[in-house]
Amino acid sequence: MALPHVVHTTDEDGVNGWIHDGISSWAAVTALPDGGARAEQGGPRRLFDAFETAWDAWTAHGSxxxxxxxxxxxxxxxxxxxxxxxxxxxxxxxxxxxxxx
Incomplete structure (x- = not known):
């Protein structure tokens, strides 16, 4: 809900994910073995940064x-x-x- 119009998909094992706004901003995310993630993003909107902020708020409010x-x-x-x-x-x-x- 915090990111309307943003679409996210993952591969079958959930290791790789893709986020896009359907216009010009995107992010590609890979889960790392240590529990972290590596992200690359492009376009005028920093989608992974916005996704990370929304995720943190969601978990802070009890998921x-x-x-x-x-x-x-x-x-x-x-x-x-x-x-x-x-x-x-x-x-x-x-x-x-x-x-x-």
Missing amino acids: VSRRDHGITITEHEPYVWEGAPDTGRRYRLPAPAPALG
Whole structure:
């Protein structure tokens, strides 16, 4: 949720991964035997740096699973929540486009 529009894939054994924004920024990541990772990235957006920041925030907040998320849409704002709709962390979503007609 912290990186909308960013796509990530891994190989079957999870050793190599690729991150891209579908435009011009990308990162290639390789897991190292010592538990670290080596990353190369290119384009105007530093995607691996952003991914690492999002990962650190996710683990700092208890590594909440996908099942512990939901979407709430009110007349004032749409948002995604984690943990609980009323008390969990919230991520604002862009306002929906006006209906054509």
